[in-house]
Amino acid sequence: DGGITQSPKYLFRKEGQNVTLSCEQNLNHDAMYWYRQDPGQGLRLIYYSQIVNDFQKGDIAEGYSVSREKKESFPLTVTSAQKNPTAFYLCASMDGYTDTQYFGPGTRLTVL
């Protein structure tokens, strides 16, 4: 069954800690994206990767880092430099034939 998985669904972090959010897809898509969602602000792009071993900053990359060592995986690390990390994080991948993005179920990160 093809799709995008994100784990964990809920994540709690103490201030000053780095945490890594997982995103895996078995759709064979080249491009993957990370978005942050806050109430009333829609979705904002953090990082994206159009191909393995390459990625670009989005609109709000400060305090985040990513890697793209495998086509199917695009993990996001929220570092201690991110001042307000509590949010809902969504991963997406794009079908290059239809230019359409498909989303995972999301991870809710809460800083305690």
Next chain:
Amino acid sequence: AQSVTQPDIHITVSEGASLELRCNYSYGATPYLFWYVQSPGQGLQLLLKYFSGDTLVQGIKGFEAEFKRSQSSFNLRKPSVHWSDAAEYFCASNTGGGNKLTFGTGTQLKVEL
């Protein structure tokens, strides 16, 4: 810079009534346009998309949207709303390099029984 505007933050309709959610975009050329739906605590599900051609596009769950270049709009419609349609709806456009999506701030739909 391109932008997407959803003027209505909240909309309440009665079950069985018709629905129209507004979306306006700002871009010189014709963008790719999308509507997604999100249930609480879930990811986004694609409802429909417009790239070119017929300006009235049909989507899943009985939704449709009409692209109007003269009004820079891509409004989402449904003739008869069901209680299960209660969710948040996002309009998005794709015009930049890397196929990045620009999202509107969303419209929260409440359905009264």
